[in-house]
Amino acid sequence: MADRFFPNDMPNSVPETDDPSAAGAVGSSSSLLKLLSLPYSKTAERFLRAGLDLKEKVVKETWVRAGRRVKDFSLYTGALGTAFLLLKSYQVTGDRRDLTLCNEIVRGCDSASQGSKYVTFICGRAGVCALGAVVAKHTGDEALLNHYLKAFQEINLPPGVPNELLYGRAGYLWACSFLNKHVGDGTIPSTHMIEIAKEIITDGRKLSNKGSCPLMYEWHGTKYWGAAHGLAGIMHVLMDMDLKPEECEFVKGTLAYMIQNCFRSGNYPSSEGKDTDRLVHWCHGAPGLALTFNKAALVFKDEQFLRAATDAAEVVWNRGLLKRVGVCHGVSGNAHVFLSLYRSTGNVEYLYRAKAFTCFLLDKANQLIAEGKMHSGDRPYSLFEGQAGMAYLFLNMVKPSESLFPAYEL
Numbered sequence: 263m264a265d266r267f268f269p270n271d272m273p274n275s276v277p278e279t280d281d282p283s284a285a286g287a288v289g290s291s292s293s294l295l296k297l298l299s300l301p302y303s304k305t306a307e308r309f310l311r312a313g314l315d316l317k318e319k320v321v322k323e324t325w326v327r328a329g330r331r332v333k334d335f336s337l338y339t340g341a342l343g344t345a346f347l348l349l350k351s352y353q354v355t356g357d358r359r360d361l362t363l364c365n366e367i368v369r370g371c372d373s374a375s376q377g378s379k380y381v382t383f384i385c386g387r388a389g390v391c392a393l394g395a396v397v398a399k400h401t402g403d404e405a406l407l408n409h410y411l412k413a414f415q416e417i418n419l420p421p422g423v424p425n426e427l428l429y430g431r432a433g434y435l436w437a438c439s440f441l442n443k444h445v446g447d448g449t450i451p452s453t454h455m456i457e458i459a460k461e462i463i464t465d466g467r468k469l470s471n472k473g474s475c476p477l478m479y480e481w482h483g484t485k486y487w488g489a490a491h492g493l494a495g496i497m498h499v500l501m502d503m504d505l506k507p508e509e510c511e512f513v514k515g516t517l518a519y520m521i522q523n524c525f526r527s528g529n530y531p532s533s534e535g536k537d538t539d540r541l542v543h544w545c546h547g548a549p550g551l552a553l554t555f556n557k558a559a560l561v562f563k564d565e566q567f568l569r570a571a572t573d574a575a576e577v578v579w580n581r582g583l584l585k586r587v588g589v590c591h592g593v594s595g596n597a598h599v600f601l602s603l604y605r606s607t608g609n610v611e612y613l614y615r616a617k618a619f620t621c622f623l624l625d626k627a628n629q630l631i632a633e634g635k636m637h638s639g640d641r642p643y644s645l646f647e648g649q650a651g652m653a654y655l656f657l658n659m660v661k662p663s664e665s666l667f668p669a670y671e672l
């Protein structure tokens with residue numbers, strides 16, 4: 263188990279000081295501790311510089327060196343992830359060159375995703391059309407906005423589509439919510455979204471089969487619990503829908519069922535009945551669950567969910583310094599758990615923890631990757647598996663109160 267993550271020996275807090283020599287007072291003069299002891303404004307400058315440099319590198323590796331052509335259009339491992347990072351960079355700096363390039367990449371993704379059978383934001387055509395529409399709105403290009411909205415409306419959910427986030431109904435609904443938030447309320451009518459949410463609930467009730475968990479789903483024959491393919495991701499999206507009280511109870515009951523059945527360690531099984539306590543990822547395990555519980559605490563105003571979120575975050579602090587960099591199953595994704603809790607609670611201890619994970623990456627990731635001690639991802643510059651995810655985290659840390667887990671938190 264221990265070989266999946268680095269032991270977290272960072273202190274629970276480090277006083278910030280303008281005097282770099284005072285870093286020695288905490289017992290070590292390591293570069294990481296010095297970084298942690300800087301005043302936040304100075305650390306944020308470092309994050310900004312590192313985020314922008316890494317963004318340039320990601321663009322070069324995934325777009326320029328690819329001949330400005332799109333092979334993999336997905337946000338998860340492909341070109342749309344680079345476009346999403348460019349939009350974030352524009353939001354942080356206001357540099358319109360990022361917006362122009364983002365637009366160009368989304369156009370490439372638009373051509374490459376024609377006829378794709380995948381319908382979600384993260385892995386499918388809905389992501390291309392929704393992001394295209396939002397960028398067109400920012401650039402004030404009405405014709406392009408209409409093009410992407412029309413293309414979005416032409417997406418049909420195929421029969422037998424799963425319910426999970428990466429390939430299923432939940433991932434399509436997330437794209438609808440993203441459009442309504444960034445283009446305007448009612449861009450996708452709520453009647454359309456409710457219809458799909460009801461299909462998700464009906465499927466979940468069927469598979470629950472009056473079991474102790476009110477909603478249950480399968481993806482490729484496995485009843486997953488995590489954010490990517492399972493209950494955490496589906497519940498996360500359902501909480502943004504206009505549900506009836508009875509449907510809300512199904513969602514709450516499903517979350518409570520998972521809380522009652524967590525491992526003794528506080529971590530969560532990757533799927534129903536699985537007893538190996540191994541993965542502490544956004545996709546499988548405590549990090550994805552923590553984000554969903556944190557949202558549930560805000561939506562349902564119920565203390566049990568905030569407690570579950572903070573308990574899961576404790577697991578992430580202890581076992582979440584993974585030997586990978588990305589947001590799906592890497593340190594960058596896990597850092598977002600603390601950012602999310604900082605946003606919802608205002609507790610600066612969570613900001614410190616997010617800062618600690620981010621400083622760990624800033625200080626050590628390059629060297630650990632070069633030494634072969636850390637994996638840079640199968641697609642090393644992608645948003646979900648690679649360094650684009652790390653760049654996204656750096657940019658989120660510049661304005662932590664406005665940070666969101668990419669393509670997951672709204």
Ligand SMILES: [Zn+2]
Nearest residue numbers: 543545590591
């Ligand atoms: Zn993953």
